[in-house]
Amino acid sequence: MNALFRGASYGAVIITAILSTIAIGIWFERKFAGRMQSRLGPTIVGPVGLFQPLADVVKLLQKEDIVPRDADRSLFDLAPILATLFALGAAAVVPFSATAVTADLDIGVLWILAIGALMVIPTFMAGWASNNKFALLGGMRAVAQAVSYAVPLVLAVMVPVILSGTMQVSGIVQWQQQHHWVALWPVIPGLPAFVLFFLAMLAESNRIPFDIPEAESELVAGITTEYTGAKFTLFYMAEYVHTLVGSAVGASLFLGGWDGPFAPGLHWMVLKTLLLFAAVYWVRWSLLRFRSDQLMDLCWKWLTPIGVFLVLAAATWVQLMPGGR
Amino acid sequence: MTASVGFGFMAACTLVSAIFVVRSKNLIRAALWLGATLLLTAALYAMLDASFLAGVQVLLYVGGISTLLIFGVMMTRKHEGLVVEAETVNVPRGVFAAGALFGGVAAAIKMTPELDSGVRPPVVTANDLGRGLLIDHVLAFEVVSLLLLVAIIGAVVIARKRDPGAEVPGFVRRPLAAKASSAKPVANEVSP
Structure with a gap:
């Protein structure tokens, strides 16, 4: 019971931390995008526009909740809730410091992948239940993309698992603490695996250059076309949660988690996660969108074979380096 | 309890x-x-x-x-529309099989x-399972993966058109010329 209580309280703290980080993250993204496009970003609400996300949330929650007449009502309502739930779910096994982890499962990595695979269900549900051509097309594209990019994602994640010999996320971090960060050494497969993970994560969370499912110039707003008010807010938030949790996973699996020079601890993990999060937005505001077929080409003709090679390389490395790995 | x-x-x-x-x-x-x-x-x-x-x-x-x-x-x-209908058939046989x-x-x-x-x-931990599958019973494991490979190749063979020029059943290939000639009168109507 004690462990359950501890897990629940850590979980509550971590969820609160993620959600408040996202509010600031949205502000940061808008400022950052503004800088990249030679404009100021939000400036009116609060000092340097810091309260803008709060104003946005209040505005969105006040909006009328419109449900299309022919929508499948229960699925339409369920989809945004499930999307947020699954996006938050992966955070349960991510250790933010040596002790701050909600549930330190021995199959942590598998849990992350499984929850990631579940994300396609609410996406599809929303696209289908909206009873709208654009939403359905967006939903199908999103599912096709997520299912395809799950393959390189799994392969990339296999590299730290093979190197450290455990699927427990905290175990992988401890191994990196004792040896070296996976992204740094061995250079092959470590660094390319990290890049592969980053690309697959961008695709899984539907971020530019992989935001085909939304593609506002073609599909209005993809699966969120018919969503308004609070439900739209949930979808919007789920997307940011997905990116943030993905960054945290990347930081723990490839960048040594809470490990760092001087004093290892929570601050290093937070720093790495936020840097990865910022990198996602750096890419987002720098690049253009891929075309749908280019996206599939990249996944199946490049990323997947590279992933297979990296897994082989990791296994070879473990075999050739006796004991030391 | x-x-x-x-x-x-x-x-x-x-x-x-x-x-x-x-x-x-x-x-x-x-x-x-x-x-x-x-x-x-x-x-x-x-x-x-x-x-x-x-x-x-x-x-x-x-x-x-x-x-x-x-x-x-x-x-x-x-x-067409939202509902894709499913019909329930063979209830007694289904109940019998499940029973x-x-x-x-x-x-x-x-x-x-x-x-x-x-x-x-x-x-049984993941570690035990991995050892069991990839060391103790590796032959059986590989045979199963061979079976999957056969299934994949079979799917490709079924899905692929046998010959690019062959007639696909139920599909009438209309020559390009016919399309062009049918388009012509329309063009004439627009600009007489």
Whole structure:
């Protein structure tokens, strides 16, 4: 019971931390995008526009909740809730410091992948239940993309698992603490695996250059076309949660988690996660969108074979380096 | 006691959602209920200390198979409007097959003496499973993967057109010239 209580309280703290980080993250993204496009970003609400996300949330929650007449009502309502739930779910096994982890499962990595695979269900549900051509097309594209990019994602994640010999996320971090960060050494497969993970994560969370499912110039707003008010807010938030949790996973699996020079601890993990999060937005505001077929080409003709090679390389490395790995 | 009540509750939920799978008229909803059933089965596995199996169940069955099913429904059926109708056929035969399977499994459980001893079986970790599959039983494992390879090649052969020039049944190839000639009068009408 004690462990359950501890897990629940850590979980509550971590969820609160993620959600408040996202509010600031949205502000940061808008400022950052503004800088990249030679404009100021939000400036009116609060000092340097810091309260803008709060104003946005209040505005969105006040909006009328419109449900299309022919929508499948229960699925339409369920989809945004499930999307947020699954996006938050992966955070349960991510250790933010040596002790701050909600549930330190021995199959942590598998849990992350499984929850990631579940994300396609609410996406599809929303696209289908909206009873709208654009939403359905967006939903199908999103599912096709997520299912395809799950393959390189799994392969990339296999590299730290093979190197450290455990699927427990905290175990992988401890191994990196004792040896070296996976992204740094061995250079092959470590660094390319990290890049592969980053690309697959961008695709899984539907971020530019992989935001085909939304593609506002073609599909209005993809699966969120018919969503308004609070439900739209949930979808919007789920997307940011997905990116943030993905960054945290990347930081723990490839960048040594809470490990760092001087004093290892929570601050290093937070720093790495936020840097990865910022990198996602750096890419987002720098690049253009891929075309749908280019996206599939990249996944199946490049990323997947590279992933297979990296897994082989990791296994070879473990075999050739006796004991030391 | 609490554990068995929890297990019973989860098993009941699984059963209810499985009934929804077969009784649902809307095929997409049936597929989503199937996803829920598979997820609840994974929860049962987790309660039985088979956490690796639970993870794989979610990853492959909920994430993969139910998504494939949904894709299958969407690509093969005409979906005019929202509801894709499903019909219930062969109820007696279905009930018989399910009953026979249940009876078989129940009999097998009854006939296993180890289950009555009350000793909790050892927890099989992912590590043990990996060793078992890739070291002790590697030949059987590879044979199974060969079977999957055969299935993939078979799917490719079936899906591929045998000869690019051959007539596809039910598809009338209209020559390009005919299309061009039918387009011409329209052009004339526009600019006389």
